[in-house]
Amino acid sequence: MIFCQLLIFGLTMLTVIYIGKDDQTISLIIIGSGLIINLIVSLIIVISAIRPLKDLLGAVLHAAGEKTSIKPPNPNEKRYEKTGFRDALQTVYEMASNHGDIQAATVQPQIVTTDNQTIAIQPNSPTEVLAALDNTPCGFIVLDNERKVTYANKAAPVHTGTNGQLAVDLLFSEANTLLKWLDECEETAVHAENMWTRVPDRLPNEENRRFFDVIASYHKGAKAETVLTLIDRTGKYAVDEESLDFIAFAAHELRGPITVIRGYLDVLSDELSDVLRDDQTELFRRLIVSSNRLSGYINNILNTSRYDRRHLKVHLAEDTVANIYDTIKDDMQLRAGAQNRLLNVSIPTDLPTIAADRASLSEVFGNLIDNAIKYSNEGGVINVTAKLNGNFVDLSVEDHGIGMPESVVSQLFQKFYRSHRSRETVAGTGIGLYISKAIVESHGGNISVRSIDGHGSTFIVSLPIYSTVADKLKAGDNSNVNMINEGNGWIKNHSMYRG
Numbered sequence: 001m002i003f004c005q006l007l008i009f010g011l012t013m014l015t016v017i018y019i020g021k022d023d024q025t026i027s028l029i030i031i032g033s034g035l036i037i038n039l040i041v042s043l044i045i046v047i048s049a050i051r052p053l054k055d056l057l058g059a060v061l062h063a064a065g066e067k068t069s070i071k072p073p074n075p076n077e078k079r080y081e082k083t084g085f086r087d088a089l090q091t092v093y094e095m096a097s098n099h100g101d102i103q104a105a106t107v108q109p110q111i112v113t114t115d116n117q118t119i120a121i122q123p124n125s126p127t128e129v130l131a132a133l134d135n136t137p138c139g140f141i142v143l144d145n146e147r148k149v150t151y152a153n154k155a156a157p158v159h160t161g162t163n164g165q166l167a168v169d170l171l172f173s174e175a176n177t178l179l180k181w182l183d184e185c186e187e188t189a190v191h192a193e194n195m196w197t198r199v200p201d202r203l204p205n206e207e208n209r210r211f212f213d214v215i216a217s218y219h220k221g222a223k224a225e226t227v228l229t230l231i232d233r234t235g236k237y238a239v240d241e242e243s244l245d246f247i248a249f250a251a252h253e254l255r256g257p258i259t260v261i262r263g264y265l266d267v268l269s270d271e272l273s274d275v276l277r278d279d280q281t282e283l284f285r286r287l288i289v290s291s292n293r294l295s296g297y298i299n300n301i302l303n304t305s306r307y308d309r310r311h312l313k314v315h316l317a318e319d320t321v322a323n324i325y326d327t328i329k330d331d332m333q334l335r336a337g338a339q340n341r342l343l344n345v346s347i348p349t350d351l352p353t354i355a356a357d358r359a360s361l362s363e364v365f366g367n368l369i370d371n372a373i374k375y376s377n378e379g380g381v382i383n384v385t386a387k388l389n390g391n392f393v394d395l396s397v398e399d400h401g402i403g404m405p406e407s408v409v410s411q412l413f414q415k416f417y418r419s420h421r422s423r424e425t426v427a428g429t430g431i432g433l434y435i436s437k438a439i440v441e442s443h444g445g446n447i448s449v450r451s452i453d454g455h456g457s458t459f460i461v462s463l464p465i466y467s468t469v470a471d472k473l474k475a476g477d478n479s480n481v482n483m484i485n486e487g488n489g490w491i492k493n494h495s496m497y498r499g
Contacts, residue, residue, distance in 0.1 A: 376401030
């Protein structure tokens with residue numbers, strides 16, 4: 001800073017001597033400009049000089065667990081490597097995460113006295129500890145700060161890739177992968193934990209398929225930055241998967257008879273409309289609602305089976321939300337009326353068109369409205385609205401019923417998940433929202449929910465405007481292949497809807 005100030009002062013004086021020596025005003029302007037330049041340069045130098053100190057302070061505060069608005073610095077950034085500051089940050093994080101190791105290194109042999117002798121028991125060595133982990137049914141995987149597998153015990157689902165490095169065999173859903181969570185941790189956390197349930201290591205129909213509950217522990221900057229603990233739940237979850245295979249087969253066989261029953265009910269209700277009493281008309285109406293609902297369950301089961309096998313490819317065409325809803329309008333009004341609910345629908349016809357498979361999206365809309373009917377209160381109002389939201393069209397289904405606590409909302413779109421309260425009061429399969437999410441994401445959209453326990457829920461389906469995806473559709477012969485993301489990298493992050 002002193003050198004820069006002397007240099008600027010010298011240049012200013014030389015400029016005054018050669019340019020402004022005969023004009024006092026020009027001399028003052030030159031001197032003033034020199035002072036301003038000197039101030040700016042000094043400020044830049046000060047900021048550059050204290051930036052490492054600020055980063056170090058942020059690392060210390062986060063390592064100590066203090067609440068701070070300072071973003072934790074990532075020691076793997078190139079600028080730290082160039083300046084040599086990476087080692088300082090790495091040391092802070094390692095000291096925070098390995099403080100227990102320092103104590104462990106100083107543990108003295110345990111003295112045990114028996115009747116006849118005194119025995120000194122030496123602490124287990126790291127090699128003995130790792131060998132012991134191979135005898136456990138749980139899988140353990142360690143990743144370094146470059147996300148490479150540095151250790152895996154025998155029970156861990158890993159394989160050796162073509163590059164000679166270990167790779168993890170876990171099929172996360174695209175919306176909530178381990179890689180995405182690690183990216184978030186690098187940005188915002190020093191220590192973090194997360195858990196995933198029902199994570200398979202192979203695709204359906206592949207031999208020796210296992211299911212795990214995965215617990216991840218993250219410690220920024222540590223040599224073992226991420227530790228995965230995998231609890232084998234195959235015995236619990238495989239039963240559901242096998243049951244789904246059988247149910248899908250049965251549902252396929254039932255689809256034909258149910259279609260015939262629905263057809264006969266429609267014909268009979270029309271032909272006998274002049275002779276039926278009011279109570280008989282109501283009976284026909286209830287039969288039609290029940291048969292349509294059963295048909296919806298069957299479609300859900302068959303779609304879930306296809307979804308798990310990554311065959312949920314759809315061909316999309318230009319359509320409107322209003323036209324899609326019209327295909328289920330009568331059925332929805334019947335269901336609402338049969339349950340003594342009021343269905344209030346407001347879908348503007350002038351909204352932009354979307355890219356849609358009409359049959360699939362009508363199933364999604366029907367699932368959401370049917371849920372709103374089931375979980376709202378007697379005489380309740382269900383609002384179905386649509387609006388433009390940037391490059392998306394949002395369809396909202398709002399009820400004012402029992403709502404859900406936060407613990408339920410976070411697991412709502414998992415397959416077979418049903419809360420304890422819903423299992424006791426409302427019939428269902430637990431896969432309607434699971435398949436709805438798959439269908440919406442196969443359209444390049446997303447589905448979300450807001451809920452307050454005891455006050456109702458709002459489900460929102462966001463679908464891209466047709467004009468924003470038209471080029472991708474044309475390139476893929478109107479298939480959705482180009483509109484969905486594919487997982488890659490050292491971990492198998494397959495989109496379950498990828499096809």
